[in-house]
Amino acid sequence: MNKEYIVGLLEKSERIDGRKLDAYRKITVENGVSKNAEGSARVKIGDTEVIAGVKMDVGEPYFDSQDKGVLIMGAELSPLSSEDFEPGPPSTQAVELARVVDRGIRESNSIDMKKLCIKKKEKVWMVFIDIYIVNADGNLLDAAALASIAALKNAKFPEYDEKNERVKYGELSKKSIPLDKLPIACTLYKVGGKILADVSNEEEKIVEARLTVTMTEEGIHGMQKGGDKTLSIKEIDEMVKIAEVRTKELRALIK
Amino acid sequence: MAYTKRLDGRKFDEMREIEGKVGVVKNADGSAMFKFGDTIAIAAVYGPKDLYPRFMQNPKKGKLRCYYDMISFSVNERKRPGPDRRSNEIGLVTEKSLTPVLSLENYPNAVIDVFVQIVQANAGTRCAGICAASLALADAGLDMKDLVCAVSAGVVDGKVLIDIDKYEEDVEGMTDIPVAILPRTGEVSLLQLDGKVNREELKEALELVKKVSKKIHNAQKKALQEKFK
Numbered sequence: 001m002n003k004e005y006i007v008g009l010l011e012k013s014e015r016i017d018g019r020k021l022d023a024y025r026k027i028t029v030e031n032g033v034s035k036n037a038e039g040s041a042r043v044k045i046g047d048t049e050v051i052a053g054v055k056m057d058v059g060e061p062y063f064d065s066q067d068k069g070v071l072i073m074g075a076e077l078s079p080l081s082s083e084d085f086e087p088g089p090p091s092t093q094a095v096e097l098a099r100v101v102d103r104g105i106r107e108s109n110s111i112d113m114k115k116l117c118i119k120k121k122e123k124v125w126m127v128f129i130d131i132y133i134v135n136a137d138g139n140l141l142d143a144a145a146l147a148s149i150a151a152l153k154n155a156k157f158p159e160y161d162e163k164n165e166r167v168k169y170g171e172l173s174k175k176s177i178p179l180d181k182l183p184i185a186c187t188l189y190k191v192g193g194k195i196l197a198d199v200s201n202e203e204e205k206i207v208e209a210r211l212t213v214t215m216t217e218e219g220i221h222g223m224q225k226g227g228d229k230t231l232s233i234k235e236i237d238e239m240v241k242i243a244e245v246r247t248k249e250l251r252a253l254i255k
Numbered sequence: 256m257a258y259t260k261r262l263d264g265r266k267f268d269e270m271r272e273i274e275g276k277v278g279v280v281k282n283a284d285g286s287a288m289f290k291f292g293d294t295i296a297i298a299a300v301y302g303p304k305d306l307y308p309r310f311m312q313n314p315k316k317g318k319l320r321c322y323y324d325m326i327s328f329s330v331n332e333r334k335r336p337g338p339d340r341r342s343n344e345i346g347l348v349t350e351k352s353l354t355p356v357l358s359l360e361n362y363p364n365a366v367i368d369v370f371v372q373i374v375q376a377n378a379g380t381r382c383a384g385i386c387a388a389s390l391a392l393a394d395a396g397l398d399m400k401d402l403v404c405a406v407s408a409g410v411v412d413g414k415v416l417i418d419i420d421k422y423e424e425d426v427e428g429m430t431d432i433p434v435a436i437l438p439r440t441g442e443v444s445l446l447q448l449d450g451k452v453n454r455e456e457l458k459e460a461l462e463l464v465k466k467v468s469k470k471i472h473n474a475q476k477k478a479l480q481e482k483f484k
Contacts, residue, residue: 033374034326034328034329034374034375035293035375035377036328036329036330036331036375036376036377037328038328040328047281047282049280051326051374053326053327053328054328055327055328055333057332057333074327074336076326076336078324078370078372079301079322079368079370080280080283080297080298080299080370080371080372081280081282081299082282083282083301083304087322087338087370089337090336090337128327128328128333130326130327130328130333130336132326132372134279134280134297135280135281135282136282137281137282169331169332170331
């Protein structure tokens with residue numbers, strides 16, 4: 001599929017799969033996909049498939065936040081998911097993906113990190129969220145952010161043996177992670193001068209610029225611009241307007 | 256205490272529920288999932304494609320490369336993401352277990368990459384990975400002489416049991432014997448052993464694997480037939 005063809009269609013406000021410019025492909029969210037995780041979810045957006053899992057452990061707090069828990073986010077663009085990805089340590093793209101999802105959750109203060117403290121200065125809960133791409137067909141970021149939030153929402157603390165200071169994995173309590181808000185990422189892409197949501201792999205290859213907007217019910221908490229070209233203030237405003245609508249729809253999928 | 260009964264009530268020669276499915280990763284040239292109870296493996300095949308760097312190319316035959324990876328939340332205690340010594344070794348033995356069924360001489364200068372990912376682990380992950388990988392190779396439409404069926408046998412207190420789970424793996428004195436068999440000829444392409452057995456026990460274990468491999472083979476054939484329904 002060549003660039004001229006895609007851009008030619010876009011000039012008529014049409015897309016290669018017949019979608020409207022700001023429409024997503026079919027989205028499914030499936031909770032609890034891995035028995036050994038404290039929380040997990042599988043998100044499919046069109047042919048893009050992502051799984052996210054939450055594992056918890058007890059450890060020491062960071063020096064500068066001694067009464068708060070620890071959140072650690074990782075992402076793997078597994079070579080299983082696309083011929084564009086290769087085995088090896090996380091690529092820059094994977095690191096960016098994890099960090100953007102991480103910031104959305106962290107900066108929105110969605111998790112009450114103080115409630116993850118067991119004993120100030122000594123013991124806190126550490127929450128690991130790991131994202132694995134199973135099939136990559138564009139817009140990985142929105143899928144990864146949605147899967148992470150679904151996995152967090154669905155997670156239960158493991159039982160903790162205070163006396164022996166051991167986490168009893170495999171035994172889940174009824175306690176959920178204190179999640180006050182649901183940060184949702186929506187990425188808008190500029191292709192051929194038009195603004196698109198949820199690009200497929202073919203469209204993503206010719207993206208000029210992109211903007212990820214992470215929102216909760218309260219407003220915007222995170223943004224990340226990518227791509228080699230610029231965006232005008234008018235375009236950014238238009239993108240945020242679309243993100244406001246789409247994040248609301250995406251949030252409704254989290255149960 | 257003698258091991259007289261299995262915790263989950265299975266018979267000694269009874270596997271957990273098995274299931275195969277092909278086409279689980281759309282981007283791949285071939286892909287499959289294989290399950291032994293709670294152990295779930297997915298595999299994706301990319302290739303045959305040109306092998307780079309070029310000096311590694313062999314004009315007489317293609318190369319098979321297998322990678323094995325456990326996702327961080329596939330196990331109870333979070334596994335640090337990325338390769339380690341264990342996953343490197345399992346990648347290697349997976350390669351060796353699949354090579355005999357491929358006609359690599361038909362793919363000069365090429366490489367076939369097989370990626371195995373363990374989504375959920377409850378022992379027997381390398382065997383589930385090999386079952387999934389051989390299905391994925393078939394799904395990719397490669398020239399194959401046979402499928403590969405793998406399962407772990409266990410020996411404890413002179414008893415031989417099949418498809419041991421995590422609980423059984425940790426039983427005191429359990430010997431773990433992962434085996435891969437080519438179902439048509441009964442030849443063995445993977446054999447590892449951790450523990451202590453005598454010759455009789457080993458023979459019994461291999462015979463048992465050979466017997467149940469028919470069931471795995473059937474599940475694999477069924478998965479491939481589903482594709483064309």
